Amino acid sequence: MTKIDFLRRSICPCFFSSSPATSAAAPTNTTTKKRMSVSLRDDIQEDQDKQREESTTTTETEEEEEEIVNNDHRQQLPPRPSKSMVIGTIYGHRHGRVLFCIQHDRLTSRPSLLLEFSITTNHLVKEMQCGVLRISLKCDRLDMRTYPLHSIPVWTMYCNGRKVGFAVRRRATDKDRQILKTIQSVSFGAGIIPNDPTEEEKKDGGEVMYMRASYERVLGSSDSESFHLLNPVDCSDQELSIFLIR
Structure with a gap:
């Protein structure tokens, strides 16, 4: 066996093995990015839901306060003859x-x-x-x-x-x-x-x-x-x- 053949057999497997490793690593990065984007959407959705709940709670609180004021006003009316x-x-x-x-x-x-x-x-x-x-x-x-x-x-x-x-x-x-x-x-x-x-x-x-x-x-x-x-x-x-x- 010549030296050229020996070098070819010993060096080529290194290139061939590194290539599949690189291609395997790519899907991992893609998956990670997808997971991060999904997580961000969930966070945004949760923030929107919280804002809706807070606005609904605020509206109900204002209605309750208005009803209390109206009840107080009715209680302050003079009695009927x-x-x-x-x-x-x-x-x-x-x-x-x-x-x-x-x-x-x-x-x-x-x-x-x-x-x-x-x-x-x-x-x-x-x-x-x-x-x-x-x-x-x-x-x-x-x-x-x-x-x-x-x-x-x-x-x-x-x-x-x-x-x-x-x-x-x-x-x-x-x-x-x-x-x-x-x-x-x-x-x-x-x-x-x-x-x-x-x-x-x-x-x-x-x-x-x-x-x-x-x-x-x-x-x-x-x-x-x-x-x-x-x-x-x-x-x-x-x-x-x-x-x-x-």
Whole structure:
């Protein structure tokens, strides 16, 4: 064997073995790069998901805070007026002063509030013919600020915005109780109570006229109270309201 052949056999395998090693190493680098790129995409995706979650959490937190503020605002609103039902009776002699009586039970002859108006029954009937009647009783006296509304003795009276005199709180007499007892079976209606044609009745102003109905009592505050006529079904749409204002 010549020296050239010996060198060829001993050197060539070194080149042939190094070449496959280089080609094998290349896929390893490629795989590493692919893995790194996949990892980066995963990281980016995770960051985007976190941002979405944070934005969603922030939005929910803002909505909860807004709801709390709205709830606090609703809690700070003043309470609504309380309402109840009472029996109201307007009565009086035809040419005498008219009275307004409030009862919680129509079967009892003892009123919880009795006011005597300065106008006559005929005058009140004429005012009611227009279909709307609003009577306002006002008290501006400073010495009556601590009195309950039903204990105020004198009110300034306004009828549909016009001053018509005064209203006076008074106790029920035997005659008042007799009238209320006569109509205690009436829940809603108007009429005339017949009487004996005596000299005393003539002096009082003739026969007694009355109108009885249910009223909605509204307590606005310690300084305001009102009574609103409730019309039954299939009855005239008469609007009648009485206000006590201090």
